[in-house]
Amino acid sequence: MVNLKHFTALTLASLLAGTVNGEPLIVESFESGDMSATNEAGFDWGSNNRTSVVTADAVVYNNGEINVAKPSGRDWNPKHGEHSLRFRYPAGGYMAEQRFDLGAAYEELWLQYWVKVPINYYHGQTSPTNHKFLAIWMDGYSQKGQGSTVVWEFWGNPDGSSRLAVSFNGGDAGVSEGHQQHHDFISPADQGRWMEITIHLKASSDNSTPDGVIEMWRRWENEPSSERTQFHKRTDVLLSKPSSGAQGWKAGYFMGWSNSPYSKDTEWLIDYITISEAPLLNSTGLSAQEGGNPPNPPVLAVQK
Template identity: 80%
Template structure:
């Protein structure tokens, strides 16, 4: 059955490209109901790879418009608005991943988004048990690029909990540093909770200077922004730019390969993604005008 998309001022905000006055490069809350969000630099979502846009009631987009009712026993309530991006790991399956291209290349990059712990979360118990969480690179992922790559992965424990660590490839001018700064991340007791992730990456000033920055913070829903907990901090790393191609952070993917498959179908939700060249640490998590406190915007309805 055809569904009705509501293109609101909120959805339009996901297409913003202005960096003037510290405005974000893009804010994406999936309120367009598809993967069309872009900006002047050419931000672009890749095809859905076991991901889909959902409302609390249905799948509405998966490489094309859909109208598939939510199965019983699921919970797709978004963090913000009416939509979120679902990552589905079928029982025994290793993959669910959403790639993106930032369009431009940014030496100093901030990324902030909300992610919900699956309602039945329990880390897989086979070995190896590391799962991808977030990866960002310049001209190519890991050894496929001349520039640097940074990867966050979470590792399982015997009680179904997970610890988050970061690793990075310095680029062709350097080497690779393995997983480090392991930090307690989530447990089965956190099932269904939303958390805000904030990432800061700064490329090295030149090919050989170890002044690159990797930082990551987490706070749970209902915790004040002032209480974000920093999991990872390195300010002395080599994150070299390629000799040609994107001169900064250019692409990445959310979630990805899970080495230790979940024993039951497991679904993550991601919502309200903000990308900026300016610090997002003063953000309350939802930008002004997108928090629900602003006057209701006019609504344009488009039949599909």
């Protein structure tokens, strides 16, 4: 069994793995203190766009190493280790986004990560109220590519709570559908809580067969891993691949544009991201209440 303190020390850089025996493509908990994570396929983080790597006490990376003390009234305690990725939406601001490139394309993809609800969360009230949460695509985002794009967005209610919905662009061979399967997501009562998000995407077997898969689950950190709640499930959609280039899911972004800005400075944290071709529903997660341990590291990145 992995000792959690020893594991944390080892992950000063992100954990790497191949796809042999269902091992993750990459596990990233920002313990390198920067955005240098990569793997054999060439995984790469984009530039920080109102995002930064933080410890509980300071900003340590924003398109370069820095050291800026945490202002008072903030909570940057990570889910795992000593670092997490902060998304800062200033009051009235519209954008905080972190892009990534998987380095290779995958017909089937699983993504699991932890998100901390802002400690002062209250959904903006101007119309339209949708905020981007997560987007994943093949050769180009939305209409910019021939392949498919899937986007999760959350929509506001008058009481400051939010509903999460999913939409997809089926690519040139498919169709674009509106937001669907709206599900109660978070509310001001959830301020400061960590939740685990699990995503499953599978491209259609060919560009004429509607057997593509879109699935999403959520659980709060005090819930056992066996009780993840499924928000979205479509197994009958056409998620077509482009005629050339990326033959599967290749890139995406976390968070993103907010159509209904927050009235106060609002910060999200993301931590412990696992990306895999193999299912992740059997993972035990990191909840201390469950006594869970992170997975054994198959290969370690070069440490700084």
